[in-house]
Amino acid sequence: MTNLAIKTENLTKRYGSLEALKGVDLEVPPGFLFGIIGPDGAGKTSLIRTLATLVLPDGGRASVLGHDVVAEYRSIRNKMGYMPGRFSLYQDLSVLENLQLFASIYDTTIEKNYHLIKDIYQQIEPFKHRRAGQLSGGMKQKLALSCALIHEPEILFLDEPTTGVDPVSRNEFWEMLEDLKKKGISILVSTPYMDEAKLCDMVALIQNGTILSVNTPAEIVDSYNTPLYAIKATNKYQLLKDLKSYSYAASVFPFGEYIHYTDQRGLNVVEELKKHLEANNHSGIEVVSIAPTVEDCFMALMDEQV
Amino acid sequence: MRRFKAFVVKEFYHIFRDTKTLIILFGMPIVQIMLFGYAITNEIKDxxxxxxxxxxxxxxxxxxxxxxxxxxxxxxxxxxxxxxxxxxxxxxxxxxxxxxxxxxxxxxxxxxxxxxxxxxxxxxxxxxxxxxxxxxxxxxxxxxxxxxxxxxxxxxKPEIRMLYNPNLESVFLFVPGLISVILMLISAMMTSISIAREKEIGTMEVLLASPMQPAQVIISKVIPYLILAFSNAIVILLLGYLVFGVPIRGSLLLLLLESILFIVMALSMGILISTITNSQQTALLISLMGLMLPTILLSGFIFPVENMPMPLQLISHLIPAKWFILILKSIMLKGTGILFFWKETLILVGFTFAFTFLSVKKFKIRVA
Structure with missing residues (x-):
């Protein structure tokens, strides 16, 4: 057990009548880039805050790097880096001042741990005298990450680091996490974006305070065994309505310009679908059999829960 | 120690980069003493x-x-x-x-x-x-x-009820009151707001997640305000002396020591307020309504405590500024020593311990 970076047993947390975590069991091996994926209000922040010793659990146990989150919170706080959901650095301090402050809080210096943050910090270093409040979203994230890393943590908790960040910066951010993992830091990251799941080593899907599945992205895709179709037509809204009312339909989700569709019959139904749609006066019909993505799997998993 | 220094410096950055804070901190004492000294007087000329x-x-x-x-x-x-x-x-x-x-x-x-x-x-x-x-x-x-x-x-046939106090005497009475109000404002209000601001923008969460002890966070946060409040007290005393000729008949050292005691008391009050609020707005409201108004109205600053109805007189005992004003008047106007107001001083010490105890008890080492 002590070898695990994170272990929780039947962890519960409630806020008044709202049950944020309903008995979460989780095991995260060290050195993993572990993703917690779920919609807003699923319990991601509660879970991360509990693990980061900022919130007391109501029931169950949790340990980080072998330390209990309640009794030994001090040991954990020394070894972890934490980045809360919203930008929480001092907006009226400059980039450099923020970094220096956090270095001193952890009794270290920028020079001492520069190697850790070098790749990330170099990108914002040209703006080091700019006030943190005037940085762009992506730059703020980089600064916050630098500040969370400056004391060489063994584990990193990132609560929705890419929410509200532009797609280019999001990609860069995930590349940075990949690099940090190579340096031996365990990383727990939460995100509402399902497409980011494939970038993690392991992913836990969380909904309504319950973990639905824990798996590697590849295993998740493998476990999806129904044929999946991407369907497109000129009138997308009508198409969605018609497919939902189709008597053989199993699941229908809009997915970008396509609609992802599964059929109850389990056979190759491309031709049948085309005929059915033509009969319903659709034009520009396109039906393709496709391989599922992680997102499809999650949609299916979450659909089962409801 | 390095940690501590960095934190105090950071707090000064916050203060000096925020124009609004600066105006409150340095403009207000001067404006107030001028207002009370010149404008708000009961005397009528010409x-x-x-x-x-x-x-x-x-x-x-x-x-x-x-x-x-x-x-x-x-x-x-x-x-x-x-x-x-x-x-x-x-x-x-x-x-x-x-x-x-x-x-x-x-x-x-x-x-x-x-x-x-x-x-x-x-x-x-x-x-x-x-x-x-x-x-x-x-x-x-x-x-x-x-x-x-x-x-x-x-x-x-005229009726004579009382002779009017000349203008200068009212300034004499205003200065001790003004010092207590301003020290209260800067110490209690500014600290409670600045701690509430850390909670509001989320930096408190990051600080809590760090190995820094809450006591360290708090102490390094209040030190700048202690220094600023103290320098403000000196500015008011100087202005009172130079512009209005308000004397300091007793020991200046004793006066400054008592001021520091009062500032520490007000700071502990500010911390207590910040432990029960999460937003700057609430902290501001509580400090204004809960501290400023009673301090101005019930401390004997403007209205004599003796003239108040019994219930209000009893409440006024709970206003720390009331005791501080008594101490200030004794030192500045009567020139008496600690023997004459050791009780008041002890009461202030008592308030300080009570507020510190309560805030340490209430301070959360976690977010929730």
Whole structure:
């Protein structure tokens, strides 16, 4: 057990009548880039805050790097880096001042741990005298990450680091996490974006305070065994309505310009679908059999829960 | 220690980069002392009056001269009939009209009694009251002048209730009160707001997640405010001394030590407020309503505690500023030593411990 970076047993947390975590069991091996994926209000922040010793659990146990989150919170706080959901650095301090402050809080210096943050910090270093409040979203994230890393943590908790960040910066951010993992830091990251799941080593899907599945992205895709179709037509809204009312339909989700569709019959139904749609006066019909993505799997998993 | 220093420096950055904070910190003490010193005073100078002299004898002329040379009054015009009185009041410039009876001197010499009628514009009751008191006291002293060497008492009927405190004395009383209000404001309000701000923008979460002890966070947060509040106290004392001549008759060292005690007390109060609020708005409201108003109204700063109804007097015991004002007045105006106010000092120490104890108990080492 002590070898695990994170272990929780039947962890519960409630806020008044709202049950944020309903008995979460989780095991995260060290050195993993572990993703917690779920919609807003699923319990991601509660879970991360509990693990980061900022919130007391109501029931169950949790340990980080072998330390209990309640009794030994001090040991954990020394070894972890934490980045809360919203930008929480001092907006009226400059980039450099923020970094220096956090270095001193952890009794270290920028020079001492520069190697850790070098790749990330170099990108914002040209703006080091700019006030943190005037940085762009992506730059703020980089600064916050630098500040969370400056004391060489063994584990990193990132609560929705890419929410509200532009797609280019999001990609860069995930590349940075990949690099940090190579340096031996365990990383727990939460995100509402399902497409980011494939970038993690392991992913836990969380909904309504319950973990639905824990798996590697590849295993998740493998476990999806129904044929999946991407369907497109000129009138997308009508198409969605018609497919939902189709008597053989199993699941229908809009997915970008396509609609992802599964059929109850389990056979190759491309031709049948085309005929059915033509009969319903659709034009520009396109039906393709496709391989599922992680997102499809999650949609299916979450659909089962409801 | 390095950690501590970095944190104090950071707090100073916050203060000096926020214009609003700066204005409150440095503008307010100066503005307030000028306001209380000059503007908010009960004394009236050069009030416009009109005189209706129906007698025009040597005594009325002498009395009028005396009234007009007192410095409180300025002659607007002489009236010639009663009908003009209302008209002159309606114009609003004239605050008081003095009317002498017919054959004033004759009556006084013959009957030993004469009447002066004083009409005041009571739309502003405070001013009217004050003017009437001035006039009465002038008439009274005039009467004594006449009585000197005159065997039979002469009576010009005025009523004298109390003599007015000259302007300077009210500033003397304002300065101790002002010091307590401003120290309270800077120490309690600014700390509670600055801690609440850390909670609001989420930096408190990051600080809590760090190995930094909450006590370290708090102490390094209040030190800048301790320094600023202390320098403000000195500015007020200096202004009071240089501009208004408010004396410090007792020991300056003792005065400064007591000020530091009061500042620490107010800081602990600010921390307590911040432990029960999560937003700057709430912290501001609680400090304003819960601290500033009682400090101004119930501490004896403006209204004497002795004149309050019993329940309010009891409440005033709970206002730390009340005790501090007593201490300040003793040192500054009476020049007495610690022997005369060790009780008040102990009460302040008690408040400090109580607030610190409560805030340590209430301070959360977690977010929720």
């Amino acid at each position: 009030a416009k009056i009109a005189i209706l002299d129906k007698s025009k004898d040597h005594l009325t002329v002498r009395l009028s001269d005396k009234i007009l040379s007192s410095g409180y009054f300025q002659l607007s015009e002489y009236l010639y009939s009663e009908a003009e009185i209302e008209e002159v009041f309606r114009k609003g410039e004239v605050k008081q009209v003095v009317i002498y009876d017919k054959q004033f001197a004759q009556k006084l010499e013959r009957d030993h009694q004469a009447k002066v009628q004083i009409l005041a514009d009571a739309t502003d009751p405070n001013t009217a009251n004050t003017l009437i008191k001035y006039t009465s006291s002038i008439i009274n002293s005039f009467q004594q002048e006449l009585a000197f060497g005159n065997p039979t008492p002469l009576t010009i």
